[in-house]
Amino acid sequence: DAKTTQPTSMDCAEGRAANLPCNHSTISGNEYVYWYRQIHSQGPQYIIHGLKNNETNEMASLIITEDRKSSTLILPHATLRDTAVYYCIVRVTTGFQKLVFGTGTRLLVSP
Amino acid sequence: SQTIHQWPATLVQPVGSPLSLECTVEGTSNPNLYWYRQAAGRGLQLLFYSVGIGQISSEVPQNLSASRPQDRQFILSSKKLLLSDSGFYLCAWSAKQTATNEKLFFGSGTQLSVL
Numbered sequence: 257d258a259k260t261t262q263p264t265s266m267d268c269a270e271g272r273a274a275n276l277p278c279n280h281s282t283i284s285g286n287e288y289v290y291w292y293r294q295i296h297s298q299g300p301q302y303i304i305h306g307l308k309n310n311e312t313n314e315m316a317s318l319i320i321t322e323d324r325k326s327s328t329l330i331l332p333h334a335t336l337r338d339t340a341v342y343y344c345i346v347r348v349t350t351g352f353q354k355l356v357f358g359t360g361t362r363l364l365v366s367p
Numbered sequence: 368s369q370t371i372h373q374w375p376a377t378l379v380q381p382v383g384s385p386l387s388l389e390c391t392v393e394g395t396s397n398p399n400l401y402w403y404r405q406a407a408g409r410g411l412q413l414l415f416y417s418v419g420i421g422q423i424s425s426e427v428p429q430n431l432s433a434s435r436p437q438d439r440q441f442i443l444s445s446k447k448l449l450l451s452d453s454g455f456y457l458c459a460w461s462a463k464q465t466a467t468n469e470k471l472f473f474g475s476g477t478q479l480s481v482l
Contacts (some may be wrong), residue, residue: 272444281415290470292471294411297455297478298473298475298476299457299473299474299475299476299477300411300457300471300473301473302470302471302472305470315382340463341399343410343411352424354401354413354416355401355461356413357410357411357413358410359409359410
């Protein structure tokens with residue numbers, strides 16, 4: 257899997273958009289970008305994934321640059337419950353492949 | 368719908384004692400199964416994964432072992448616990464599919480303290 261680089265921590269005010277960056281400069285053409293988050297003392301939860309087009313679901317939006325070397329996860333209206341560690345992972349999705357987590361970004365949403 | 372059960376939620380064990388953590392998945396068949404560990408303040412470390420009954424792959428040489436006696440059952444074991452085995456243990460599963468939306472689903476975890 258290609259390596260990813262994320263800031264260690266970020267802060268966001270409640271109600272504002274949280275933009276979490278991820279660098280994956282060595283990503284291959286057949287590798288997808290996945291985002292998971294882990295709320296304290298719980299298992300990680302899948303958020304969203306994409307290949308090269310921007311994606312949106314009920315939880316977040318994923319913006320991938322044209323060269324695919326970086327991406328941004330956007331939580332449009334952060335709430336206190338969005339406080340968590342966010343993991344950016346790149347991986348191929350052809351057959352079995354184990355998912356390797358980095359240390360992620362710790363997002364703190366404050367009132 | 369699919370669910371994953373992991374128990375116990377917390378466990379305090381003395382050094383040198385055995386360990387057995389169990390994980391079961393419902394609502395799916397032939398899943399890929401995983402054991403992860405998270406030390407305090409650290410990221411998730413993949414310990415074992417299994418693509419089928421009796422098929423175990425180890426990622427990190429250590430004091431632990433895993434077994435998959437049934438299709439939807441994954442067990443993490445140790446004969447003698449070490450202090451360094453303390454951590455948050457997570458079981459996860461994913462469906463076997465070639466589509467582009469393979470996702471991992473995690474259990475609620477077991478907080479293990481070895482004293």
